[in-house]
Amino acid sequence: MSGVRLDGGSVSITQCCDVARLGSPVSLGDGAVERVLASRRRVEDVLAAGDVHYGINTGFGSLSRQVIPADQLGALQLNLVRSHAAGVGEPHAVETVRAAMFLAAASLSRGASGVRLELVEALIGVLNAGVTPVVPAIGSVGASGDLAPLAHVGLVLVGEGAADTPNGRMSGRDALASAGLKPIKLEAKEGLALLNGTHFMAAEGALLAADWQQLFDAALIACAMSYDAYRATDSCLDARVLEHRGHAGPVDVADAMRELLADSEILASHREGDSRVQDPYSLRCVPQVLGAALDCWRYVKQSVDRELAAVSDNPLVFDAVGGTAGVDVVSAGNFHGMPIALPLDALASATAHVAGISERRVFLLLAAREPESMLRPYLADQPGVESGLMIAQYTAAACCNELVGLASSATAANIPTSAGVEDYNSFGPRAAAKARRGIDLARRVVAIELLCAAEGVECHRPLRSSAVVENAHAAVRSVAPDAPGDRPPSPEIEAIADQIGRGTYTTGRAW
Secondary structure (H helix, E strand, C coil): CCCEEECCCCCCHHHHHHHHHHCCCEEECHHHHHHHHHHHHHHHHHHHHCCCCCCCCECCHHHCCCECCHHHHHHHHHHHHHHHCCCEEEECCHHHHHHHHHHHHHHHCCCCCCCCHHHHHHHHHHHHCCCEECCEEECCCCECECHHHHHHHHHHHCCCCEEEECCEEEEHHHHHHHCCCCCCCCCCCHHHHHHCCCHHHHHHHHHHHHHHHHHHHHHHHHHHHHHHHHCCCCHHHCHHHHHCCCCHHHHHHHHHHHHHCCCCHHHHHCCCCCCCCCCCHHHHCHHHHHHHHHHHHHHHHHHHHHHCCCCCCCCEEEECHHHCCCEEEECCCCCCCHHHHHHHHHHHHHHHHHHHHHHHHHHHHHHCCCHHHCCCHHHCCCECCECCCHHHHHHHHHHHHHHHHHCCCCCCCCCCEHHHCECCCCCHHHHHHHHHHHHHHHHHHHHHHHHHHHHHHHCCCCCCCCHHHHHHHHHHHHHCCCCCCCCCCHHHHHHHHHHHHCCCCCCCCCC
């Protein structure tokens, strides 16, 4: 398996997914090693000079004015990890924890955090050994970094806490021993550098950005299949129309839809003689609605890409300004999650619209109110005796109702922490959790559209749709065979949703 080499620069969403989901091994390049060693020397120079700097030889948060004696600096860092491991609830998914650990190692390797090389190597060693700390999902307010989740990671590095391993769940110490690893003894600045980053928010952002692209591709293909199932017109995809609106997303969606429907026999069969002048919005306004969602995702992805190149702990350590001898320890706010939290909030809203307009097309197909569509009510073989896919639309509606709630902002309300020193938090982790749940629900809605549209296309045989749509139709039929009579749709919906999550339905576009 090809690995990911950290060189002190940026990492990509693809690399993050490879490490998190495929177990790609991680290594440190020579440039990163040099940066980390140089950064640590700066911290040691500060300690030798006896200067007082936040996080190096002081307490934390509202206790930052308390100076810590040199012989207690190690205890300070260990106590920080122990006390901050206050997460509750179900654990984060293994892939999320792995992604966060990878991004923490990448951030520390950039040489501005002042940690020892041993700490970065410890993170990478645990990753490569398949040891995954058990990290409760609730506890971070997304401002002073993801403190609680990263503290649970830190517990395992010091031989405490719990971890999942190839041999099952066990204590942190036993997990390290099973992998031939030893607990690390934290030194000055290291506990804070480990905890004080946005790595869980960034990890969720990277995984969500990748998953949303798969969802979006499937949604476009489902939409194209619904065009033919409903015998809709493609006049709304005219490039001249979209160019006069001027937004990139709608232009790109219309272009993709034209490709998806190219050479469709069904589309060509009713260009003349169809008395309908225009279609409902869920078909006619696809470029505008899904194009806006695409532009929103691009904003999210750009923010994630920037976060994957970031150093997000505090304080950061630099050579003194102007090339003079000395060290600058700068206490600031790179740990604050708002640059990634707001985009994650926006992603939940974009996802709600992808699902919402999909559900409306499901309604159109099942209502069969337009005689020109040549569809049977609820796509049943014997409407009345059979209910067909009637209740699949109810399920889609239920998913969309929950998506409305998920689209409300997690970041707009503030609750101060740390005796008011940390008086404005981002709550980015909650935005990430909403976006994750939203994508899960939207997959089901798009799966329902694919199921209904596939049945609708059957109504127009022997005419065939485009090659791409017919391939997608075959994929649907591989898990939901065409069979007469009513049957429970639930297993087929879940099977198609699983296909979407595995990238079965792809436009081939990089967006």
